[in-house]
Amino acid sequence: MRTLGLIGGTSWHSTIVYYRLINEMAGKRTGTQANPPLILYSLNVELMREHDVDKIKTTYLHIARQLEIAGARAIVICANTPHLVYDYVHDKISIPILHIADAVGIEAQRKGFKKLGLLGTRxxxxxxxxxxxxxxxxxxxxxxxEEDFQDxxxxxxASELTQGKFTExxxxxxxDHIQLLKEKGAQAVIMGCTELPILINNEDTDLPLLQSTNLHAKMAVDFIFHTEESP
Known part of the structure; x- marks a missing residue:
């Protein structure tokens, strides 16, 4: 198994979900309770709330380099919004960052979806x-x-889900917004916030939901178990 570096902490709730999913999926692959080699760096959520993009980018680059030095063979950013740093960080390290959009895109292609709704942070x-x-x-x-609803x-x-509040x-x-996206032609909806799948699951709506967290975790496990000799 290859060692994976995780950058979490933008919400510790999302970090727990990633950690649990990766271990559960890895356990199903091996048929045991053995957990895969993971290196977790959990940063303070306040970094994202400051909305200082340059500071966010330099912080993630620093963390990515630390994980690489520690032995990670690839990096998973355990949230959707911080992927805004991908282009800045990816070319400055020598290990891959597994992009959450790729995990979603692969699944959407497999199911034949060409038009997706997206729910997430602003x-x-x-x-x-x-x-x-x-x-x-x-x-x-x-x-x-619609832009009027995005705020x-x-x-x-920001005020409820990342604080662990999941209300009716x-x-x-x-x-309601999933239904509105369906009316605009969405064939499925990307749950583009790590906490959204905790709030809503596939049984709650007749429109297919692409749970980005689950798909990203599966991509992570595929990487862990991929051997150098594999095609």
């Missing part, structure tokens, strides 16, 4: 780090809620 919905990669690499169009969506995520009002709110 930077995730308005930035191009998911949209552009899905379009350029997989030919997938991404649509988001409210971000508020729910939040669930109802996001289910």
């Amino acid at each position: 930077p995730t919905m308005r930035g191009d780090f998911l949209h552009k990669r899905l379009k350029d690499k997989f030919g997938i169009k991404t649509i988001v809620p 409210e969506i971000h508020h729910y995520i 009002s939040a669930k109802s709110f996001f289910l």
Whole structure:
């Protein structure tokens, strides 16, 4: 098994989900309780709340280099929004960063989806780090809620979900927006915030949900078990 570096902490709730999923999926591969080699760096959520993009980029680069020195063979960023640092960090280290958009794109292609709705933080919905990669690499169009609603969506995520508050009002709110995305032509919806799958699952809606966290964790486990001799 290859050692994986995890950058978590933007919400410790999401970090726990990643850690649990990777260990559970790895256990199913081996048929034992043996856990894979992981190096976890958990940073303070306040970094993201400062909205200082340059500081975020340099911090993630510093952490990525530390994980590489510690022996990680690849890096997983345990959240969607921090992937905004991908282009800045990726070329400055010698190990790969497993991009969450690739995990989503592979699954969407497998299921034949060409138009996906996206729910996430304001930077995730308005930035191009998911949209552009899905379009350029997989030919997938991404649509988001109307701009008037994006601040409210971000508020729910930042003020409730990342604080471990998963209320019925939040669930109802996001289910309404899933329906609106369906009406705009979405064939499925990317749950582009690590905490969203904790709030809503596939049984809650008739529109397919692409749980980015689960798909990203699967990509991580595929990397862990991939051998140098594998095609």
